[in-house]
Amino acid sequence: MNETQNTSIPDPANDKPMTGQNEFDKPSSGPAKPKAMQLTPEAMAKGLGWFSIALGVAELLAPKATAQATGVNYGKNLLQAYGVREIATGIGLLTSKDPQPWLWGRVAGDALDLATLAADLVSNSHKRRNTAMAMIAVMGVTALDVWAAETARREAARTAQPPRDYSDRVGMALPPDEMRGKAREAMQSAQDLQTPSALKPYTLH
Amino acid sequence: MKALCWHGKKDIRYDTVPDPKIEHPRDAIIKMTSCAICGSDLHLFDGFMPGMEKGDVMGHEFMGEVMEVGPENKKLKVGDKVVVPFTICCGECEQCRRGNFSVCETTNRNKDLADKVFGHTTAGLFGYTHLTGGYAGGQAEFVRVPFADVAPVKIPDGLSDEQVLFLGDIFPTGWQAAVACDIQSTDTVAVWGAGPVGQFAIRSAVMLGAKQVIAIDRLPERLSMAKAGGAITINFEEESVIERLQQLTKGKGPEKCIDAVGMESHATHAIDGLYDRAKQAVMLETDRPHVLREMIYVCRPAGILSIPGVYGGFIDKLPMGALMNKGLTVRTGQTHVNRWTDDLLQRIVDGQVDPSFVITHTASLEQGPEMYKTFRDKLDGCIKVVLKP
Ligand SMILES: [Zn+2]
Ligand SMILES: [Zn+2]
Numbered sequence: 241m242n243e244t245q246n247t248s249i250p251d252p253a254n255d256k257p258m259t260g261q262n263e264f265d266k267p268s269s270g271p272a273k274p275k276a277m278q279l280t281p282e283a284m285a286k287g288l289g290w291f292s293i294a295l296g297v298a299e300l301l302a303p304k305a306t307a308q309a310t311g312v313n314y315g316k317n318l319l320q321a322y323g324v325r326e327i328a329t330g331i332g333l334l335t336s337k338d339p340q341p342w343l344w345g346r347v348a349g350d351a352l353d354l355a356t357l358a359a360d361l362v363s364n365s366h367k368r369r370n371t372a373m374a375m376i377a378v379m380g381v382t383a384l385d386v387w388a389a390e391t392a393r394r395e396a397a398r399t400a401q402p403p404r405d406y407s408d409r410v411g412m413a414l415p416p417d418e419m420r421g422k423a424r425e426a427m428q429s430a431q432d433l434q435t436p437s438a439l440k441p442y443t444l445h
Numbered sequence: 446m447k448a449l450c451w452h453g454k455k456d457i458r459y460d461t462v463p464d465p466k467i468e469h470p471r472d473a474i475i476k477m478t479s480c481a482i483c484g485s486d487l488h489l490f491d492g493f494m495p496g497m498e499k500g501d502v503m504g505h506e507f508m509g510e511v512m513e514v515g516p517e518n519k520k521l522k523v524g525d526k527v528v529v530p531f532t533i534c535c536g537e538c539e540q541c542r543r544g545n546f547s548v549c550e551t552t553n554r555n556k557d558l559a560d561k562v563f564g565h566t567t568a569g570l571f572g573y574t575h576l577t578g579g580y581a582g583g584q585a586e587f588v589r590v591p592f593a594d595v596a597p598v599k600i601p602d603g604l605s606d607e608q609v610l611f612l613g614d615i616f617p618t619g620w621q622a623a624v625a626c627d628i629q630s631t632d633t634v635a636v637w638g639a640g641p642v643g644q645f646a647i648r649s650a651v652m653l654g655a656k657q658v659i660a661i662d663r664l665p666e667r668l669s670m671a672k673a674g675g676a677i678t679i680n681f682e683e684e685s686v687i688e689r690l691q692q693l694t695k696g697k698g699p700e701k702c703i704d705a706v707g708m709e710s711h712a713t714h715a716i717d718g719l720y721d722r723a724k725q726a727v728m729l730e731t732d733r734p735h736v737l738r739e740m741i742y743v744c745r746p747a748g749i750l751s752i753p754g755v756y757g758g759f760i761d762k763l764p765m766g767a768l769m770n771k772g773l774t775v776r777t778g779q780t781h782v783n784r785w786t787d788d789l790l791q792r793i794v795d796g797q798v799d800p801s802f803v804i805t806h807t808a809s810l811e812q813g814p815e816m817y818k819t820f821r822d823k824l825d826g827c828i829k830v831v832l833k834p
Pocket of ligand 2: 535553
């Protein structure tokens with residue numbers, strides 16, 4: 241690379257922000273707020289809670305339509321009973337401090353749903369396709385429920401103890417700032433892992 | 446002898462199995478004195494890696510004393526203290542001669558299977574599925590080490606097991622991850638995952654001269670250890686990773702990104718994590734690439750992604766457009782352990798690094814099954830477990 245190029249091209253290693261990016265220059269005012277797209281385990285439990293209630297209300301108020309949609313042909317009473325169960329689970333998930341028992345309740349409910357649908361698939365010849373689709377949907381929900389419950393269980397077990405402090409575990413002879421760059425010569429030993437010079441900051445040539 | 450054996454998902458048992466024997470003149474039998482549970486063992490424990498069979502002996506991080514050597518093994522003598530790298534290599538094939546030990550062409554006994562799955566075989570690994578040879582692992586009283594005249598690292602007197610054990614895997618893995626970043630003194634290196642490999646990657650990046658090293662995790666104990674090693678920390682459950690990385694790099698993004706998490710990223714907090722978890726549960730996807738997506742998104746154009754984290758199969762919704770248009774370099778692979786061991790052993794002897802800092806739990810081999818759970822669930826501040834026979 242020739243020298244004139246070096247001086248005419250803006251230096252990419254220079255950390256001055258480019259135009260229009262000055263907002264990043266401002267010091268951070270405390271931790272940034274979680275983005276709207278983020279889902280905490282609690283938020284997930286709540287989401288499943290609302291889902292339970294919606295499904296429960298459908299089963300309770302419109303057992304016929306629900307039966308038709310899923311292709312199951314067992315009685316209105318059974319479906320309404322399932323609806324009550326879903327609503328109870330939903331309320332539990334939305335109101336309790338520890339969502340765990342309710343999440344496992346959902347898993348048990350999923351198993352019951354799957355058993356009912358499976359029995360239906362065997363005994364009932366018409367609308368098999370609908371029943372099979374309903375089973376696949378319930379299996380997906382079951383997987384999500386099991387995972388949510390598992391995650392909640394592990395988190396509860398982990399956070400039951402105060403966190404350990406390992407701030408004395410440096411692992412190097414000197415404090416990090418004094419160790420910075422102490423092993424730079426190692427880079428010569430791995431030529432195939434070096435950046436092609438065209439991609440390196442100009443200042444380091 | 447006694448060993449920790451895989452019996453299925455979340456089912457590791459302390460079993461009695463037959464003693465290993467010399468099967469080839471270059472073999473050696475090692476009497477294990479210390480072994481460790483590695484983060485990638487958890488992929489087997491959780492049933493996310495294919496190719497395990499009931500009764501397989503686990504473990505690929507171990508060291509011990511040479512008990513017996515085959516007649517053609519000129520390197521080792523009975524009584525030698527050795528650390529055994531997790532990649533089995535022949536030292537003779539084209540890849541070994543180039544120093545690409547983890548893709549040795551000859552040591553995978555199930556080469557045909559690996560050829561089919563990956564297109565080409567990679568090296569045989571200890572205790573890590575039949576896809577990589579189905580070799581018995583080192584979480585056992587005795588281990589058969591094939592091609593023992595190549596990889597094992599002889600340890601000089603005066604060093605403890607704890608100081609050198611990690612030369613077999615996580616220390617060179619974190620080191621290679623940082624070396625692959627080709628760190629310049631102006632670089633910000635962001636490390637996703639402050640588990641054991643992340644901890645070594647952080648210290649390696651500091652020693653290789655990075656201007657700024659940033660560690661991303663959610664567990665306070667891991668973050669405190671990362672900070673001790675010189676990292677600025679981001680708790681992804683408390684703040685936005687992307688926003689904070691932008692702040693710390695004046696809007697330009699880190700030049701170098703290291704994925705020390707791999708296929709089981711814990712992203713319950715992100716929509717894409719939920720999507721991947723659901724697909725993974727019904728076997729439509731094997732790996733969860735939340736970290737990869739985030740790295741590709743935030744990395745500075747023309748930067749490097751270094752991926753020591755283990756992936757097993759397929760991933761979905763990878764932002765290939767960003768990867769290509771930003772001109773990112775991707776470097777990945779199992780560790781070419783022996784490329785780095787001479788240098789790293791010397792650094793330990795010189796006192797520059799003491800890898801034992803990462804050990805938080807020591808237990809007996811018999812307590813192994815329990816320790817798998819403690820490690821997996823990050824209970825009791827667990828970061829790294831060492832097991833003793
Ligand atoms: Zn490992
Ligand atoms: Zn080879």
